[in-house]
Amino acid sequence: MVEGLSPFVRAVNLGEKLGLGNLYLKDDSRNPTGSFRDRAASLMVTWAHRLGFKKVIAASNGNMGASLAAYTAKVGLACKIVVPKNVDEGKIIQLLIYGSEVDEHGLYLDDAIEKASEIDGETGVYQATPELNPLSLEAQKTIAYEVWEQLGRIPDVVVVPVGSGSCLYSVWKGFKELQGAGLASDVPRMVAVQAEGCAPIVEAFKKGVEPMKLISPKTKATAILVRKPVYGVEVLEALRDSEGAAVAIRDEEMFRAERELARLEGLFVEPSSSSTVAALPRLLETGFLEPGETVVCILTGSGLKAPSISDFLSYRRRAVELSPETGMKVRILRILAKGGRHGYGIWKTLRGAISLQAVYQHLRDLEKRGYVESRRLDGRRMYELTEEGRQLLKVFRVLSRR
Known part of the structure; x- marks a missing residue:
């Protein structure tokens, strides 16, 4: 699918603003599905296919999935x-x-990783969780x-979320293999960037210890919301061996950097990616970075997967909540998710919220769209949810909790 060899952009405008004359962006958001994980997916799926596996399983907070x-x-x-639960809605819809x-x-x-590791014992299932598969x-x-x-x-410095x-x-x-x-x-010199509300590696790096499992980490940059990094020990070794640094960034700083990247360089990336740019002023202030050094920020995912424009998201929620027709169809789908029902049974469950005739009209519409299927049973028509209907309910569940 033509992944890899992603654009390598010299950030002239952003570099001028920050005082960095040699700032570059490795833009892996331009891969086929919008993230650096396409590299891993290509190799793992190729391997699974060649080995004769029929199904792939993985835990993911969005991009890998x-x-x-x-x-x-x-x-x-x-697949x-x-x-x-903490996944950007755009990534769920993409899945x-x-x-x-x-x-x-x-x-x-x-x-999710624990759950996926339990399931991969099933016959014919290939484990593609990147934290569990070294091919990634x-x-x-x-x-x-x-x-x-x-x-x-x-380059002198590489900054990675x-x-x-x-x-x-x-x-x-x-880089070590090239050497x-x-x-x-x-x-x-490698730089690790984490969210201030979820920074186990940053804390471990400062204290000279191994990463501890966080109790209740919080960040809107869900791509880097991990309680205990699987590769935490390896990352700390890389930081120390390269004489690098670890930086924790507030969510607000990520969102500001996200806008700056879009307005100065024409690149729209997700908050976890923009965290690498948000870290640059801090690195300059501490003296870790010198203005003349060559710096590369790795941009891992597209902003189209995780829009941070709150007005857009609230509009989406209002559209779902305020449409009576859509709302009633969702209620019917939720009833059918508990098991097959006759039209009359659905009407009784709705307690007369709409007429029986309207119930059947909604059912006909849902069946036409492939979300519901029906069959004759004992002279009556039984309605059941299709797989497409179940997936649609998942989308509405994601939208409703945001």
């Missing part, structure tokens, strides 16, 4: 993605449109190869 859903659809494999089965489990990615690292390290090739040398830690560790692995192969004489 969307990538796997698209790539499995391409080769005709079934099941376990997501935590569903590719036809993936979606299972919600727990509040955080850590919970092999795929993602190509980011480092491309930076070296596109820049023509090793960190959730589970797989992206930073992958990139570090790539080991004699293609580069040195490696860059």
